[in-house]
Amino acid sequence: MDPTTDFVELLAKTHYSFLEGASSPEELFSTAAMMGYAGLGIADVDGLYGIARAHTASKKQGIPLYVGTQIPWKSTSLHLFAMNRKGYGDLCELLSCFHQELPWELESFSSDLLAFIPATPFSNLDELQALFPRRLAFFCSLSFEGRDAHKMKQAETLIDTFRLPCIASNEPLYHIPQRKILHDVLRSIKHLTPLTSAGFHLTPNNEKYLKSLATLSQLYKDHPEWLRATKEFASLCTFSLDELRYHYPREWLPEGHTSDSYLRELVEKGALHRFGKAVSSTVSNQIEHELSLIKELHYADYFLTIWDIVQFASSKHILFQGRGSAANSLVCYLLGITAIDPIRMNLLFERFISKERHEPPDIDIDFEHERREEVIQYIYTRYGRARAALTAEVICFRKKSALREVGKTLGIRADEIERFQLISKKRPLDQIPVEDLQGESTHLSSELLAKYLALCQEIYGLPRHLGTHVGGFVLSQEKLSRMIPIEKAAQASRTIVQWDKNDLDNLNFTRVDILGLGILTAIRKCFELIQEVYQVQLSLSTIPAEDPKVYDAICKADTVGVFQIESRAQMNMLPRLKPRTFYDLVVQVAIVRPGPIQGEMVHPYLRRRQGLEEVDYPHPELEAILKKTYGVPLFQEQIMKMAMTVAGFSGGEADELRRAMGIWRRDGKNRLSLMGEKFRQGLIKKGISQEFADRIFSQIEGFAEYGFPESHAASFALLAYASAYLKVYYPDAYMVALLNSQPMGFYNSHTLLYDAMRHGVTVQPIDINFSAWDNSLISPHLIRLGFREIFGLRKSVSQTIERLRKTRPFFGFSDFISRMKEALAPDVLTKRDLFFLASSDCFQSVHLKRREAFWEIQKLGLQDSFDLKSSEDPLALPPEKAWEKVTQDFHSFGISLGEHPMAVLRSERTNLNAIDSRSIHKAKNNQKVKHAGMVVSRQMPPTANGVLFLTLEDEWGLSNLIVWKDTAAKYKQILWTHSFLLVEGTIQRDPKSQVLHLIVTSVSPL
Structure with missing residues (x-):
């Protein structure tokens, strides 16, 4: 040998x-x-x-x-x-x-x-x-x-x-x-x-x-x-x-049933519930098609397990909704896993399950984010920890962490590393010149900096440690711990397998994604408030569909706090697209994404929808695929259908294209480029123009960045419509529910509350004698803020206040202190707790204003925990000035219920000479204006090429600003660090939709 x-x-x-x-x-x-x-x-x-x-x-x-x-x-x-x-x-x-x-x-x-x-x-x-x-x-x-x-x-x-x-x-x-040198760096880290x-x-x-x-x-x-x-x-x-032979759990099947027979029974019951006795032949044929494929591929146990999980959620009144490719399945719809009828939507089932794909289906289910842990622990209890575990996520070095960790090993100072991270924020590591780093450091040699950048490029993408996937669960009939090692997760009471979702997919392990979604929490809380205050019982399935009043609000972009259509980009698109039906809303959710934007499909779609451009199809066979979207491809499913219909792809190749779009961040763009080029050449061979083929190729790359499947957009559109309905008809309950479900959404509590007040809702301040931990809907159109809004306050303090109030209200500050101190022992009431309460100005019902409350707390002693030494006669102090009150309110709980900060600034700065948001919206196209406001959002998306989108707020509403790349660079420090801005610029108004922007030419801090 x-x-x-x-x-x-x-x-x-x-x-x-x-x-x-x-x-x-x-x-x-x-x-x-x-x-x-x-x-x-x-x-x-x-x-x-x-x-x-x-x-x-x-x-x-x-x-x-x-x-x-x-x-x-x-x-x-x-x-x-x-x-x-x-x-x-x-x-x-x-x-x-x-x-x-x-x-x-x-x-x-x-x-x-x-x-x-x-x-x-x-x-x-x-x-x-x-x-x-x-x-x-x-x-x-x-x-x-x-x-x-x-x-x-x-x-x-x-x-x-x-x-x-x-x-x-x-x-x-x-x-x-x-x-070797990279290994040395890793060991040093x-x-x-x-x-x-x-x-x-x-x-x-x-x-x-x-x-x-x-x-x-x-x-x-x-x-x-x-x-x-x-x-x-x-x-x-x-x-x-x-x-390895992986099997899904099956031991709880009813006697006399196989997995396939029981699944069929549940699906037939679901069809009766969804469609009544008159089930159409289209529905029957699709049921048979899906069930036969599920049986052939041995997936029945998987569907039954998902059904079991959602049955548990239903029994506990936890809102949920399946999304993603699962919404393409009629079986999922009939089992109650998803809420979108794929027959009515004409969705592509093969995007969910394909015989050629040789990979298990992937069902994503959103649950209320505050109650998702109940579902996770149910799964552990139901299947046992040896047979159930969450999927791992391999945390890799990214640009920021590479610059930080490699910099530390080379002895580069922390402040220099921060500057390097800042200047490289919008560029890949291999496009950062050494000279740019030298400009931020006076003592580091070019040789060291070149070595630094080279090592950062080498370490980029390498595994750093193991984390927990956002919600992927692996369940097994046999002991999972004999197929994959299981270890503790960072969060107590959770365990994870040692492989990530891509490893599991490659070895044909089936996952279910148990995800959390804040809007579901808010909607469920809103339903409860409506039932309590209005005696109206609502659910996702009973909200009236296609309500004109709801679409009126959506078309006007009155969507602050509305799921998926509240962002600056969505609000700008709404008056242009003017959604009037549910499918319009599906398009609205999907169109403001890198896929359609990068493929330059947005403006052709809008022009055709508005009748400004004739609808045509690059090839006759594309009409059936693109008719719903005016001949313009917007969804991944349309790309897949085009690949099979006119580009010569088999179903398996079309699905490989989909996978390449989904995993390019892990595997790089080589595979995506190869598949995309084959797609482009296939279109050209069919006689489709080079220009159209190139745009589709760009769109494929855009989908790889972030593109919505139609089924996913439909699932989100359903929640967008539901949240818009609740905002239109019950703005008070919806606002309370949103505030009680934070953190979530696009806007902070202040912007949400001011929007509610503009819709006729009255908001009362936090008070020790009236507030609970949560914000409350006292009566129609009347909200009381809760203790949860106070930054840093412990929930146990609020719970004690509420418990003591059941006996009798607090009569004074000393009464409050003595009762709280006794009730909280041994969980001692601290001066820190009292300062949090006082800063919110919540002692007004006991005739103690914020300044007096601070004074009384100081008199209690110098220790964090203290003896009672309070006087019954508070010192009379001068009242707060308007700006002091606003500042204290924002410092305490991020909300000002008195005058809006801009109203105060306007009254104090009489020479401001800046128009408000009302006047902005009335301004003419090309009019030069000066405007001031409080910054509520800054956005510089990757597709914007350095353009900054700003939203300012004043006492009358929101205004949208565009800062072009050169201006954004010139005023970068002011734009990104100041909360109040004074800007000058030119009004840009679209004559068709009346969508308005202020194009900024100069900026100064206010």
């Missing part, structure tokens, strides 16, 4: 060892194949984090993968490898116990594992020999350093003493020696030390790479049997990840 041609490197580490390895599985396997290795073992630290990627890379390169890990054990470290499927399950179980701090003994998991230990003296060697008979070996790693001879001699002695075999391993940490002080944390040379077989033969010329032993031990490991 040739000792080198049969060499297997068993102890390689990938960058999924998190700051220990510096190369990807793909790089390692590609290099190993090029070197002629007979296989590659991956032994990442404490887990199998990179094994799924390594499996894919192994198959691509055609060399075997050996699955292992490195864990600490007593005074040494063990490299453990799975010999077979049982061994792999034991390895996963062992790692799960290790990470969840559960009791475990190596003996329970050792029978089907190989173990390798460093060839160094070790006191527990006899124990390991007993646990791993004929499955234990030393490894010796020679690295052209001064200690190689000593290492070899030590290994020889141990082999003779314990009669154990030995393997050769270079313990690779990277695939090529040039990665891990140990929180600059490179200059890292010392023994770094490897002594750059030899921890995949060496050539000739080099290995020379290095181990005295012991070629160590090289041969690698293949001998590797041959004992026959396990492949292809052996």
Whole structure:
């Protein structure tokens, strides 16, 4: 046997060892194949984090993968490898116990594992020999350093003493020696030390790479049997990840049912509920089509599990709604998972499930964000923690973190790093010149800065640590902990698997995404308030559809606080698009996205909708696909249908295009560009113009940035309509619900409240004798603010106030202090709590204004917790001036219920000479004006090329400003740091829609 041609490197580490390895599985396997290795073992630290990627890379390169890990054990470290499927399950179980701090003994998991230990003296060697008979070996790693001879001699002695075999391993940490400097940086980051002080944390040379077989033969010329032993031990490991057989839970099926029969029964009941007895042939045919495909692909258990989860949510009155591609499915609609009728919407089922795709369906469900944890814990309880876990998210170095962490290792000061981050905010790392960094630092050399940028580019995208996916759950019929290691998540009571969603998809594990959505919380709370105050019972399914009054408000862009259509860009689009039907609203939700914008589809759509441009189709076969959108493609589904109809794509290729749009951030744009180019050439071959094909290609790239499928837009449009309806008919209840569901949405509480007041709602201030923790709807059109609005106030303080008030109200400040102090013991009432309360001016019902309250609190003593020494006669202090009151209100709870800040400034600055927002909206096109306001939003989207969109607010409403790139750069410091601005510019008014902007030419702080 040739000792080198049969060499297997068993102890390689990938960058999924998190700051220990510096190369990807793909790089390692590609290099190993090029070197002629007979296989590659991956032994990442404490887990199998990179094994799924390594499996894919192994198959691509055609060399075997050996699955292992490195864990600490007593005074040494063990490299453990799975010999077979049982061994792999034991390895996963062992790692799960290790990470969840559960009791475990190596003996329970050792029978089907190989173990390798460093060839160094070790006191527990006899124990390991007993646990791993004929499955234990030393490894010796020679690295052209001064200690190689000593290492070899030590290994020889141990082999003779314990009669154990030995393997050769270079313990690779990277695939090529040039990665040594990056590895040094990673180690320095891990140990929180600059490179200059890292010392023994770094490897002594750059030899921890995949060496050539000739080099290995020379290095181990005295012991070629160590090289041969690698293949001998590797041959004992026959396990492949292809052996994993994943099954969805099924044990709760009713007696006498199979998964498919029970699913059919539920779907038929759902059809009766949704459509009554008169089910059309179209619906029946689609049901049969979907159920037969679900049966053929063995997905029935998955659908039943999702149904079980939403049934739980319904039983607990937790609002939910399925979205994404699941809304394309009639079965999901009939099971009550989604709320959109895909037959009426003519949605593409194949975007959800396709026989050619060979991947499981993906159902995303939004739940109320405040109650999502109830659903998560139900799943853990229902299926057990050994069979259920959340999906991981691999947190990678991004531009900001790369600049920060690499900068620290190179000894760059924190203030300089912040400046580097600022100037690179809108540029990729490879487009930042060294000269730009030199302009921000006077003492750093160009050589150091060039090295800094090069290392930042290298580290960008490398795994940093493991996080928790936003809501992806993996459930299994068998023990999940024997298929993927499970570890604790950062949040208590949660656990995660060690793979991310892409790994799970590639290995055909099915997920369900349990997501949180704030608007669902707000809508449910609004329904409850309407029931309580108006005695009207509403639900998402009973809100009247297609209400003209609702669409009137939407067309006027009266949508502050309305889900999905409240942003500056959406409000500018609404008077142009003028939605009058639900499908119009679907388009509205989707059109202000990078896909349609980058593909230059927005203006053609608007012109055709307004009758200013004739509707035509680049090819006759496209009419059926594009008719609903006036011949202009806006949705991903339309791109897929076009690919199959006129570009010559199969269904599988069209779906591959969809996937390429969805995962380019992980896999890069090469795959997307290849698929997009094929699509473009397919259109041109059909006689479609080069110009149209180019625009579609740009649109595909835009969808990769952020584009909506039609089904997703429809799901969100449903909630947009519901929230608009509630705002139009119950602005008081809707506002209370929004405030009680924060943080969420686009605007702060002040802007939301002022909008409500402009809609006839009266708002009363926070008061110790009347307020609860939540904001309250006292009666129609009358709101009382709650203690939750006070920045920093503990909820327990509010709860105590409410409990004490049930006996009797507070009669004075001393009464409040004495009762609160007694009630809160041992949770001591602090001066800090009192200052929070006083700053909100909430003692007015006991005849104590803010200034007097501050004075009384100061008299209570100097300690944070205090003895009662309050006087019954507060000192008379001069009243607050108007601007002081506004400032204190904003400092305390971000809201001013008195005069609007701009009204106060206007009265104090008599020479302001700036028109208000009312006059702005009446101004003529091209009129030059001066305007002042409070900044409520700043937006510079990637598609805007440096243009800044500002929204200002005054006592009369909102005004929209556009600051072109050069002006935005000139006044950058003022625009981004000041809250009140005085601007000059020119009115730009669209004659058709009357949409108005102020084009800013100069800016000054107010």
